[in-house]
Amino acid sequence: MPLKNGKSQKTISENIRTLVHEYEDDGAIGNSHPASKKKAVKQAVAISLRKAGVSRTRKSRKARS
Structure with a gap:
């Protein structure tokens, strides 16, 4: 699934979630x-x-410190 465009915290978080989910499925x-x-x-x-x-x-x- 392609990553979303945008600078908002919500968009960044969704992209992180997508990539981690991809790692959990494929190991890559x-x-x-x-x-x-x-x-x-x-x-x-x-x-x-x-x-x-x-x-x-x-x-x-x-x-x-």
């Missing part, structure tokens, strides 16, 4: 075969954010 996301579900989720997030054209926000150093 596209041509890639992540070793674990955790890695598949990270890859799905990266693909969805790339499709939306947004970057991943990072926590500041003070917030992590």
Whole structure:
């Protein structure tokens, strides 16, 4: 199933859900075969954010301490 276009959080979440579901069915996301579900989720997030054209926000150093 093709991914949806859009920058909204709802669209990004739906795309992540679609990719993870694809991994659970086939054991692959596209041509890639992540070793674990955790890695598949990270890859799905990266693909969805790339499709939306947004970057991943990072926590500041003070917030992590």
